[in-house]
Amino acid sequence: MMGSSKATRRKSRKKRRRLAVAAITSLIVVTLVMVGGFVYTLYLLGLVNFVNTENESFGSVTDIDESEAIDPSVAGIVPDDPITINDLSESVDDIAVQGNTKVITNILLLGVETDRKDNYIGRSDTNIIVSINKHTKTIKLISLLRDTYVSIPGRERNKLNAAFRFGGFSLLQQTIEENYRLKIDRFVAVNFSAFSSIVDAMGGVDIELTEREAEIVKVGNVAKSYHLNGKKALDYVRIRKIGDDWGRTSRQRTLLKALMKKAKNMDRLTMMGTLDKVLSKASTNMKRTEFLGYIMNAPSYLGYEIKEFHVPERSKCNTPRVPIPGTTYVMEVVELKDPKAAILELHHEIYG
Known part of the structure; x- marks a missing residue:
């Protein structure tokens, strides 16, 4: 025992x-x-290249605000108190400036026209407001046409894309606030030279091309879906021989949606490898903790419904030729017939 x-x-x-x-x-x-x-x-x-827009330096920002809140979940969000949009405003200046709310975040996605991968000195030829609504679970891609004739603080009137060249994001931000009555504090920028590398990092992208688009991009002569590598994708969004600014912005949104769809279907390991290559091509003025929040929530955001919009609509503007400031040449611009109505329509599109 x-x-x-x-x-x-x-x-x-x-x-x-x-x-x-x-x-x-x-x-x-x-x-x-x-x-x-x-x-x-x-x-x-x-x-990621975290930048300080206060001094327009595109060098790294080293401070980290640990108090910056990161929302770990986008579920169960309740709507804000209704945003007040006064449709009876008498002028553009009377329209209240709108910004982010508890459930709506607006981020400006910029594609900068420059041939160097290491700088962002150029015109912002892609200006897309990415409006994330956590309550309706939608992401709206809203193009601001680069050729829109706008007032630029401290400068003569010019195309919207000139503001970034003259004064970086700070001046572009002021220009958007003055002309569209929107306060957008955050941006993510990619220069076009690095753009093709991003598409290649994702393994290329499938895009439906018209017969003429396929011919210009030099991938075929039949209207169908083509698999585009980085260079061909860049050629696609840069097409100038057909269409106009509306066509260009439509192609930009088409490509962005295709990339988001591809990212949505990636497995975690592939996604990690892609992030490794993509993030090195991006610059932003977000704080590191804030940017981390978006990375953490990316799988949820990729499940949101994607919608498109552009300002202005073709039928609601003129395309006059105006003098290029400081020269004897002229340029064709997009001029709003009714700026007040266009701005109110934009606000309703974002805030409902």
Whole structure:
């Protein structure tokens, strides 16, 4: 009996030791995973060019505001108090400036026309407001036509895309606020030279092309879906031989939606590898913690419904030729027939 009792105690001690070893091993594995995830997250954030727009420097910003809130979930969000849009405003200046709300966040996506991958000195030929609505679970891609004739603070009237060249995001931000009555604090910019690298990093993209588009991009002469690499995708969004500014912005949104669709269908491992290549091509004035929040919520956002809009509509503007400031040449611009009505329509599109 005593021998049996001792054997039982030995088995019990061995079992406890095995359980202890298993627990310690599990703890070590979990710790390593957490540390590895944290290190990888820091690595990803280190790839992004965080910029300081206060002095228009596109160098790195090193400060991190740890108090910046990160919303870990987009579920269960309640709508704000209704935004007041006064349709009876007598002029553009009377329209209230709108901005972000508890559930609606507007981010300006910029494509900068420059041939160098390491700078953003150029015109913003792509100006898309990415409006994220957590309540309706929609993302609206709203193009502001680059050729729109606008008032630029401290400058003569010019095309919208000139504001970024003259004064970076700060001046573009002021220009949008003055002309569209929207306050947009955050941007993500990619220069066109780096754009093709992003498409290649995602393995190319499938786009439905018209017969003429296929001929210009030099991938065929039949209207159908084509798989475009980075260079061909860039050629596609840069097409100037057909259409106009409306056609260009439509192609920009088409490509952006196709990339988002592809990202949505990526497995986690492929997505991580793609982020590694894509983030190094981006610049933003978000804080690191804020940007991290968007990365964490990306899978949820990719499940949102995508909608499109552009300002202005073709039928609601003229395309006169006006003098290019400081020269004897002229340029064709897009001029709103009724700026007040166009702005109110934009506000209703974003805020409902």
